[in-house]
Amino acid sequence: MARAAYQLAMSSDKITADVFEAQEFPELAQRYQVRGVPMTLVNEGLPIMGNVGGGRLLQSILATRSSGA
């Protein structure tokens, strides 16, 4: 998921993709209740669990367009 996130961030100046080594940032892992990896958050919304592919991540990113309208 990290590579997919980076590829999408490469493709839009609106996207920031941050990948965290969870064990080195326990306070973040705790804040976001990381129970398994990879775990992906888009704008701190519902977590995407596992290596489910870039398509799923793209959906979540594009869904942010309507959420604020």
Add this chain to the structure above:
Amino acid sequence: MPLLGEEDTKYLRESFAELRADVRVTVVARERSRLVLVGAEPSGDGAEDASAEVKQVIDEVAATSERIKVTHVDAAADAEGAQKLAGAHLPAIVFAADNAKGTLRYFGLPAGYEMSTLIATLMDLGSGEAMVPPEVADELAKLTDPVHVQVFVTPG
């Protein structure tokens, strides 16, 4: 002592021979020795982080290709610059290239499986090519607000 073995280095040299564009990598880390010199608290947040290892592994990876340009930012000497690049978390690796429009950052030490991610990302950035088909690029171009993607990983 090197973190990458001879086989790793050989593999990287061969892989990176395909790079067509420059990749800019900025390592934002703490100089632990400097912290001690200025009399800062030796313990506390981040005192035991992986800054030294991150700097070393990125330098070793970059040494295998002239296309990979590394800049080091010492958070102890340039707190403002470090904050601007990495926000609140260190150590950080920030990636940029001409085919990268957004922000790409890795926090912590890329080890194990995540080392493969790092290499693949360097290859993507150095390809000089678009990462998504035109129809996806069109959809992404309609984004109007910032999107923050956070991926949590472990070395595995």
